[in-house]
Amino acid sequence: MQPRMKKPISVTVNGEVYEMEVEPRRRLLDFLRDDLELTGTKEGCGNGECGACTVLVNGVAMTSCLILAVSVNGQQVTTIEGLARDGALDPLQKAFIDYGAIQCGYCTPGMILMAKALLNENPKPTEEEVRMGIAGNLCRCTGYVKIVEAILATAAS
Ligand code: FES
Numbered sequence: 772m773q774p775r776m777k778k779p780i781s782v783t784v785n786g787e788v789y790e791m792e793v794e795p796r797r798r799l800l801d802f803l804r805d806d807l808e809l810t811g812t813k814e815g816c817g818n819g820e821c822g823a824c825t826v827l828v829n830g831v832a833m834t835s836c837l838i839l840a841v842s843v844n845g846q847q848v849t850t851i852e853g854l855a856r857d858g859a860l861d862p863l864q865k866a867f868i869d870y871g872a873i874q875c876g877y878c879t880p881g882m883i884l885m886a887k888a889l890l891n892e893n894p895k896p897t898e899e900e901v902r903m904g905i906a907g908n909l910c911r912c913t914g915y916v917k918i919v920e921a922i923l924a925t926a927a928s
């Protein structure tokens with residue numbers, strides 16, 4: 772079988788432009804973790820069900836295990852590594868720490884990016900809207916209460 776031809780892509784990740792060649796079927800998740808060594812993005816289920824791999828594409832939360840790297844050609848991607856600014860944590864990151872919303876931490880990058888997308892779209896969500904917004908992001912540790920509190924506290928600040 773012939774090796775698949777790599778395709779050139781230009782993608783902006785966390786404000787930095789990357790000009791790379793990728794296999795046509797390479798997942799965005801693998802591109803971020805293995806090619807760019809941005810290992811903050813986690814793989815859980817690998818099939819779109821847990822939300823651990825959530826990143827922002829042009830500000831919209833997407834599961835990077837279901838997206839091909841070639842499909843973000845010309846787009847803006849934000850991973851958890853891109854949230855802090857000038858050494859200061861994003862308010863959501865700070866609230867997750869302050870409210871004890873992190874236990875093992877495996878779901879945290881995806882959860883925070885999902886919350887970021889939610890607050891971008893709806894800066895003052897109700898508790899119900901927060902719960903609905905993160906419904907696709909699974910956490911096996913916290914019971915969600917502290918996560919919801921952290922997101923609501925960020926919205927209120
Ligand atoms: S690893 Fe992508 S949704 Fe679970």
Ligand code: FES
Binds near residue numbers: 872878879909
């Ligand atoms: S903190 Fe462990 S899965 Fe959420």
